[in-house]
Amino acid sequence: MRAARGGQGPATWGQRAIHTALVKLGPDAPRYNLRTAAPVEPGLPPATALGAFTELLHLHDALRTRLVERDGDLVQEVDADGTLPVAVLHRDSAERAAGAAAELLAEFAARPFDLSGEWPVRLGLVLVDGLVRQVALVLSHTASDGWGMRRAVRDLTLLAGGRSAAELRAERTFAQPLEEAAEQDSPRGRRRDAAARRHWRDKLSRGPRAQLPRPDGEPDPQRRFPLAVLRSPELAAALPRAAARLRTSDATVLLAAAATELGRLGGQREVLFQVVVGNRFTEQAAEAVTTLAQEGLFHLPELAEDFAATVGRCQGPALSAYRHSGYHKPQLDADLAALRASGVEPADHSVIWNDTRDPLAVAMSDGAAGAGAVERELRFPDTFPARPGVSVAVDVVAVPGAIELLMVADGALLERPQMAQFLCGVEQLVLEAAGWAEGRREPVDSRRPSGRIRRP
Template sequence: MKLVVSGATAAAGPLATGQRYIWRAVERLAPQDQHMNLRAVLPVPPGVEVHTVLGVLTSAVSRCEALRTTYEYAESGEPRQVVHGDGVLPVTVATAGPGEARQIAEKLSRELAGTSFDRFGAWPLRLGLVQGDAEGLYVVLVLAHLATDGGGVAALSEVLRTSWQRPAHADAVLSLIRQPLAQAEFERSAEGIALHDRALKHWRQTLTKFPAVPSRPRLTPHEPRFLRGEFTSPCLARAATLLAARSGVSAQFVLLAATALALTARSGGDRCGITVISSNRHRPELKNAVLHLAQRVPVVLSLRHGSFDDLAKHACAVTLNASRYGLYPPERIRDLVREIRESRTDEIDSETTFNGMSRTMGHQPASEQDPGGERSWAELREAGSFSWTNRNDNEPDGLRFVDFFAPDRLRMYADTRLVSAQQIEAFGTEVESILVDAVEGRHPRP
């Protein structure tokens, strides 16, 4: 089975800032960047025919230039995007027995995401279709991270879900989104340049206020040097859900507050300097855009609050304010960070990043319907598990990335010259303990 696109817009030009941000990571890791691939599994209501599904997908690919883009280097050496107007995408088809369609679709999504994309020669999208019996169809999407971010996957998934029974809906919604080349053009305008300048000002002011971190001894690195581990726990999901409801903020900010406390637990500091991933989808034309927009922004969190709920509210307010400054030329920020670090006599940590946006990427928590049920906190904690998910030698010095793929799944990706494998493995249970203590009224930093 295949999807054929013809007569769509064809063009070429420079990358937008969000694309340049993710380009550096992909370039550093390729061709071992498959762990960055994004995936989604979408149910199709019973009664919707395969040809209708293919028609909706064809409309989406035709409307979203990022899904028809390959890359090349310009004579200047800078990367350049090439949007293709015609092409064919294969659709991998699988058949499932009764009650197996969702499971088969998840398996197919992992298989399709298991290899790196050729960013110079192939479109950044892989498609699958699982045909069941009474369950209907499942569509599998796998996208290269260069094409979009978690917010883009969530937006595209929602458009498709609402279009299976209204095929014209996808075309109507996606005709209004901003395309990558148009975003790059906007960023070269006076308004775009002013936006970048405000972002740089925020970075400068915030990094200047970053608290000093204790001198960190260089450890004997693991081989390979950079490790990523995943901690899965229904306890995380239940505690984060309860605290979000109690404090009146989303679980993202509850998890950020707990992460800040865990990161500073050993030093006992009363402030945490950290960068957070901003979706940069505040403008109407970017809300449903399928392109990479997310970038990190720095924040300083004060950890001295009367209750954990107050800390979560503080994390929400500070992060939402910082998110206004999330679009910027990444190369200028690298120069600025270097300048700030050289101007200070103490050491700051500008590499630790929190990503709560991954929860919008279609990853479903194991405990989504019942995050804990009637089990006790002790029973929930016993149900937690840890596994290593990635190892490589090609990340930036000092990397420490805390990523929540769902309320019950925390990943830490770190440089073992600074963070030992044992510390990576223990981090999830440390966050878990902070959350349980908060639910029961014990605040670790009164």
């Protein structure tokens, strides 16, 4: 690769948070790797594909950034030049090329990255009759989150079509990790960090100590965490209508519905969520390929009897959570350790809410999915090992024609019927808020590993 901009500086808050998490995961760190494999139609000459990827490396510094621990601190080093190994495979048909790309993707994703010694990128090309027909791409989570990965794929497509990094950089402004770190280390950034950590200490000092009934004794470390998935075209259609009727954002409507259903499961009126926030509210952040792994703390002191009133009560705490979601994560961990040492056990913040929806992701999926009706479905496709510090984790995902709610829960706290009750309850609250009144959804039969629920 020809010379690009290089330099070094302190790591960003996002880089520090993910680096800390990967070190703790140890051999399990690869499960944080980001991955995508896609067909290339009608095919590209290898030189064109490699040229486009070289331009992508020039466009986004995060893809050339290594994280190095030096003098007790984490430093980012952006390389001005270097070489990225690329796996090139040859197959004799499109079907075999797709299979080879899937295998290559799995191999890339299963290996941890040497965060200090290699670029956080792995690339593979599969050729048929001399043309690239499949691309496999894996990024370390220290370089990007899911939002940034989608930007990288979009930009790679533009570059493969003949655009240049210089042209794209001239058309838009976006944060690069070195500038991001400099802003965070500025007086304004330090004030923001201090305010966010103060917000966390305050909420965790006053919030609920347990949100779900807990069995006596120590939890079984071998217990399983079931995964429930609700795919709902009705929810996707009703959500914007409900938001318009309630005069708020659709994200707040969903958050309020989740808070209401968690309160019902736990039998209490106070709710505390960790809310995963991408901080993509500005153009500079929205267009960046970087990792912004920050969590906000959403604390609702009391649910209302009426759902519309609960939505209104959620707006202030939600805004406060988003405003205080950027901070120095290792320092926050030290703050919470000091809180415990003072005799204050922090509130239960083991419930995680992650609204991942991104309009670009829906547009990209729509283009690849083609036509066809989407069927409503509730299923339990998998179980996972115990997740320390997590009781419930819910992801909101936009898919073509529907919204999916993915829920992982501690099997010692919630059984499958209760998980189904939560997901169907969230959906039902939104439908009712949209004015689509109908009978409450019935949960799936927990005796079956998966199942479908159709409209009554």
